[in-house]
Amino acid sequence: MKAEERIIQLREMIREHDYRYYVLGEPIISDYEYDQLMKELIELERQRPELITPDSPTQRVGGEPTEEFPTVTHPTPMLSLDNTYSEDELRDFDRRVRTFLGGEEFRYVAELKIDGVAISLIYRDNILVQGATRGDGFHGDEITQNLRTIRSIPLRLKEEVTDCEVRGEAYLTIKEFERINREREQRGEKLFANPRNAAAGSLKLQDPRLVSERRLSFLAYWLNLSAGVIKTHGEALDLLSRLGFVVPPHRKGCQSIEEVLDFCREWEEKREELPYEIDGVVVKVDSFDQQGRLGTTAKNPRWAIAYKFAASQATTVLRDIALQVGRTGAVTPVAVLDPVRLAGSTISRATLHNEDEIRRKDIRIGDTVILEKGGDVIPKVVGVVREKRSPDSVPYVFPDRCPVCGSPLHREAGEVAVRCENLRCPAQLRRRIQHFASRRAMDIEGLGEAIVDQLVDEGLVKDYADLYYLKAEDLIPLERMAEKSATNLITAIQNSKKAPLDRLIFAIGIRHVGTNVARVLAREFRSMDRLSRASLEELESIEEIGPTIAASVVRFFAEEENRRVIEKLRRAGLRFALEEEEFKPAGPSPFEGKTVVLTGSLSRYTRDEAGELIRRLGGKVTSSVSKKTDLVIVGESPGSKYEKALQLGLATATEEEFIKMLREVGVEA
Ligand SMILES: [Zn+2]
Structure with a gap:
């Protein structure tokens, strides 16, 4: 063949x-x-x-990451549906439809309302050519590459219909949602509140490969054919199935609103059996002709409505408030409850969010509390049954020490979260080390998550400074560690000592100090010692440093444990001062005093690295193109910045030209 x-x-x-x-x-x-x-x-x-x-x-899964998503206009507006929260309101809707249609016969289709992200897909000659988010209903983001990764979206329709638009909901199953949150927790990242947020966040990712890993699904509920051969919504759902889509569970041909309500009640009972979250039922008039005559108000169609399910509630006794220290040091209060059934599962713990929430609701240990599980998968305590409170109960006092390491807890002005900022706090150690070793920090190759876990579990490393005192023979007994890889890792650790000061400042993990701020601090203070002695006033006098960062830096170096770890780094021989001679351009810098914008992806450098080089050569890197921009460096698949640069007639350079400019001053090999 x-x-x-x-x-x-x-x-x-x-x-x-x-x-x-x-x-x-x-x-x-x-x-x-x-x-x-x-x-x-x-x-x-x-x-x-x-x-x-x-x-x-x-x-x-293909295509390069995009910098910004182009905006597209929907062929017809994607209107949102009016919501109802009670059976009576749904009956009111039915009366309005009935009156409007003046005694004409009509049918409803009732279908489950999936809690996801509304999407429009455009097919030409049966092939998916464009996918977009709902956006403001008129214009959405074009995210075709991201939507292609969803396996339940056919790239080619199974039946010939030439051109059409399909709308539906991209969503995450509960199983995938929980997997994603588990993985995020392991990495110390913020958890998604519910599958809808997770789906929306996933679709905004700029790298389709990452979107693919999220394993989104799609349900189709709307079809518009360029050549109209279908007359009802029911027929549209059937055709969507034949075209290769999954459609939501539905009931066609409902002759009365009571029939619709039966369907609603049935699924309100059974919602826990579904692999995904639903928040209600969508009720639509079946005939397209009647839909057209019913028309729309300014915001919503008159021929459809969403019937929302009530959140499930239960009451139980709060036995204790436990404090959980996350891997970022954030301390979250958790209610320890007498186990209770709620919406299909047994609940014995629920989040209390933060200190303010506890105080606002006056939640006390021993109280009978009301639990609720709504759109969010995570149950929460919504209130207290005051009548059941014991007369000798006392208001809850939030501890001021970390339950894991005993260090004082900090709460920043304007923030609700309370944190442990001890570098050696065992709850945060893994994440601290991973951050320290990460590419933009000390860039220690081979120090992956699994090895960090082992180093911490075996007690070989109690803070990141301990890394520099490791010997190959310490590592060899570890699982999956051969002599060669042990030696390589030690070499990588030792080599990282040469990292410049700004990378070290970033690596030590001062809260609010990212790569850019670290660069500013290195530039201003020129040594770790001077930085560690800096006063609030000194820090705040720097243009790029606000009061939050300044306070965070001062607090970091005020902590005795932290100072000890930094001292250990010095003894290990890390670069504690700026070394000017390492970066001497051989000639006048082409970037001196210039404002430069980077767009698209470069192959030789990351955006950060390219920016750093330009900055070191006296240039300024900004993120948006304006008349003040002197030069735009254009990488692969540049975004709208490039177009804007052309419009403004700005100077542009390709990556090759950029590298050539660096070579001329001897910065690039
Ligand atoms: Zn702690």
């Missing part, structure tokens, strides 16, 4: 298996067999790149 034919055959097979797996949920081959087909296709397409088409299953 010729490669062309085999490629077409493989694509059809993979498409069919995707459909069976992601849409029907009935796979007929194993993951292994599937992977083999995909591998073969990737290999053939690698040999014959001219045969790659946008609807090939290999194109789901």
Whole structure:
């Protein structure tokens, strides 16, 4: 068989298996067999790149990260639905429709309302050409590459309908949502409050590969064909299924609002059985003709409404308030509860958010509390049953010491979170070390998460300074650590001592001090010693440093434990001062006094590195293009900044030209 034919055959097979797996949920081959087909296709397409088409299953994850999403105008506005929260309100809606249609017969379609992100997909000649978010209803972000990664969105429709627009909801199943939050917790990142937030956040990611890892799903509930052959919403749902989409569970042909209410009650009971979160039922008049006559108000269609389910509540006794220290040092109060059933699961812990929340609701240990589980998967305490409070109960006093390490807790002005800022706090140690070793910090290659875990678990490292005192023989007994890799890691650690001062300032993990602020601090103070002695006034007098950062720096160096760790770093021989001679351009800098903007991705440098070079050569890097911009450096797939630069007639340089400029002053090898 010729490669062309085999490629077409493989694509059809993979498409069919995707459909069976992601849409029907009935796979007929194993993951292994599937992977083999995909591998073969990737290999053939690698040999014959001219045969790659946008609807090939290999194109789901591809494309480069985008800097900003282009705005698109929706063919027709994506209106939001009016909400109702009671059966009576739903009956009112029915009366309005009935009156408007003047006794004409009509039907409703009721379908589950998935808690996700509304999306529009445009197909031309059956192939997905554009996907966009709802945005403000009229204009949305074009996120086609991100949407391609969703396996339940067909890249090619299963039936010929030529051009159409499909709308629906991109969402995360509860299982994937929990997986993502678990992974975020391990990395010390902020958790998503609910699957909807997680889905929305995922679609905003600029790297399609990262979006792909989120494993989003899609449900379709609206179809507009360029050549109209369907007359009702029910027919549209059937056709969407045939085109290869999953449609939400629904009931067609409801003759009365009571029938619709039956459907609502049934699913309000059964919602826990679904693999995804629903927040209600959407009720639509079935006939497109009648929909058209009902029309829309300024904001909502008159022919549809969303019936929202009530949040589930339960009461139980709060036995204790436990404090959890996250990997970033944030301390979260958690209610320890007598186990109670709530919306299908047993709850024994619930978040109390923060000190203010506890005080505002006057939650006390021993209280009977009201728990609620609404759109958020995480149950929360919404109030106290005062009548059941014991007469000898006392208001809760928030501890002022870290429950893990005993250090004093800090609360910044204007913030609700309370934090432990001790560098050696065991609860934060893993994350501190990972940050210290990360690429933009000390850049210690080979010090991955698994090794950090082992170093901490074995007690080999109690703060990041201990890294520099490790010897290869300490590492060899660790799991999966050969002599060679142990030596390599020690070498990498020792080499990192040469990192410049600003990277070290970033690495030590002062709250609010990111790479840019670290650079400013290095430039202004020129040594770790001077920085550690800096007063609030001195820090605040620097243009780029606000009161929050200044206070954070002072507090960091005031902590005795922290000063001890920094001392250990000095003894290990890290660079504590700016070394001017390491960066002497061989000639007048082409960037001196210039305002430079970077757009698109460069292949030789990260954006940060390129920016750092320009700054060191006396230039200023800004993020937006204006008339004041002197030069725009344009990498791969530049965004609108490039267009704006052209419009303004600004000087631009390609990456090659940029490297050439660096070479001329001897900065680039
Ligand atoms: Zn602590």
